[in-house]
Amino acid sequence: MIDSILSFISQGFIPLPWWGYGVVALVLTHITIVSVTVYLHRHQAHRALELNPLVSHFFRFWLWLTTGMITAEWVGIHRKHHATCETVDDPHSPKILGIDKVLWEGVELYRAATKDRASIEKYRHGTPDDWIERHLYAKYPTVGVALILIIDVLLFGAMGLSIWAIQMLWIPLFAAGVINGLGHWWGYRNFESRDMSTNISPFGILVGGEELHNNHHAFPSSAKLSARWWEFDIGWMYIRMLELLHLARIKKVNRRPQIVPGKEAVDMDTVRAVILNPLHVMAHYARAVIQPVLRDEWQCAGETCRRRFRQTRWLLIREASLMDKSMSQRLEKVLAQYQKLRLVYQFRQQLQVVWSKRAESQEQLRQSLQDWCARAEATGIQSLEEFARRLRGYSVQAV
Numbered sequence: 442m443i444d445s446i447l448s449f450i451s452q453g454f455i456p457l458p459w460w461g462y463g464v465v466a467l468v469l470t471h472i473t474i475v476s477v478t479v480y481l482h483r484h485q486a487h488r489a490l491e492l493n494p495l496v497s498h499f500f501r502f503w504l505w506l507t508t509g510m511i512t513a514e515w516v517g518i519h520r521k522h523h524a525t526c527e528t529v530d531d532p533h534s535p536k537i538l539g540i541d542k543v544l545w546e547g548v549e550l551y552r553a554a555t556k557d558r559a560s561i562e563k564y565r566h567g568t569p570d571d572w573i574e575r576h577l578y579a580k581y582p583t584v585g586v587a588l589i590l591i592i593d594v595l596l597f598g599a600m601g602l603s604i605w606a607i608q609m610l611w612i613p614l615f616a617a618g619v620i621n622g623l624g625h626w627w628g629y630r631n632f633e634s635r636d637m638s639t640n641i642s643p644f645g646i647l648v649g650g651e652e653l654h655n656n657h658h659a660f661p662s663s664a665k666l667s668a669r670w671w672e673f674d675i676g677w678m679y680i681r682m683l684e685l686l687h688l689a690r691i692k693k694v695n696r697r698p699q700i701v702p703g704k705e706a707v708d709m710d711t712v713r714a715v716i717l718n719p720l721h722v723m724a725h726y727a728r729a730v731i732q733p734v735l736r737d738e739w740q741c742a743g744e745t746c747r748r749r750f751r752q753t754r755w756l757l758i759r760e761a762s763l764m765d766k767s768m769s770q771r772l773e774k775v776l777a778q779y780q781k782l783r784l785v786y787q788f789r790q791q792l793q794v795v796w797s798k799r800a801e802s803q804e805q806l807r808q809s810l811q812d813w814c815a816r817a818e819a820t821g822i823q824s825l826e827e828f829a830r831r832l833r834g835y836s837v838q839a840v
Contacts, residue, residue, distance in 0.1 A: 453598035547617030650676035
């Protein structure tokens with residue numbers, strides 16, 4: 442009898458080999474990550490998709506059970522982050538607070554943000570406010586966490602404590618720390634958005650696709666976070682599976698502007714395509730114009746100049762508002778020495794000015810874009826000429 446009791450305390454109802462407990466912990470935490478990225482983030486915060494009520498409620502229940510997070514608070518804080526990104530009002534900006542603070546104390550920053558009830562109320566619109574939310578999930582958030590502790594221990598015995606601890610640490614570490622911290626500090630950028638967001642990894646698996654953070658900040662309302670063919674967003678895979686089962690409806694996905702073959706004149710369709718897709722246009726310009734010119738200059742330069750190129754090449758495509766004085770000075774030294782680079786950089790800035798003139802009529806914008814293309818084609822720089830010809834073919838219509 443005593444041996445049976447001790448065995449139950451040690452192993453619970455479901456005894457497993459040592460590796461089995463690891464698999465269980467990974468599966469349970471992965472469900473939590475999927476709940477955060479699909480339900481909280483893409484469905485609730487950005488309304489990028491609609492979910493079947495049963496699916497939506499499962500995610501809400503699971504998050505109450507495994508994290509104690511309240512939907513309205515999470516959504517309110519995240520929307521405020523987008524609205525005030527990289528400013529003193531941003532709840533978790535590494536630029537303002539420092540990477541160590543956000544990476545290791547992300548959960549404390551989240552808790553502090555939940556106390557700003559005015560901001561929560563301002564940004565929480567559209568989140569659940571039904572009976573069960575008011576009387577259970579929001580009123581008793583710690584009850585779910587206590588309940589999952591009991592369930593883990595009953596099912597897996599003493600190892601259930603370790604599984605529960607991993608569940609409690611997973612979101613604070615990876616979502617509040619890694620995504621909010623490293624996602625604005627380290628990684629690569631497909632798009633030069635006006636914040637410091639980065640893609641931590643092209644393979645969005647561990648954190649449900651949230652690793653593709655720069656893509657998300659470039660196109661917040663997109664249900665799909667991957668943007669390049671070699672990027673993988675596992676959260677998008679689950680959304681597509683739910684859609685095939687008629688349990689989800691995708692409302693918006695970021696798409697590249699279309700290119701109409703043979704189109705040679707800048708028309709109103711071209712203007713709309715460029716105005717609606719400025720980040721795609723700039724990313725295309727960086728790959729199609731700046732990189733080839735830089736490569737040509739690199740081949741002709743000596744070793745000293747090549748070292749300078751390595752230090753400053755990323756500044757050629759950097760969003761100007763994100764550069765400090767020292768960055769601007771380093772860039773200017775290179776541009777002063779290499780006229781071809783300076784010219785394509787100036788054309789990049791001039792193109793940005795075109796779509797910043799929102800107050801102008803569409804006809805004025807069309808003429809400005811037409812003039813830009815004509816001047817670009819007259820530079821004698823092959824990559825710039827080819828880009829200008831391609832730009833004329835931009836369209837918002839399906840080809």
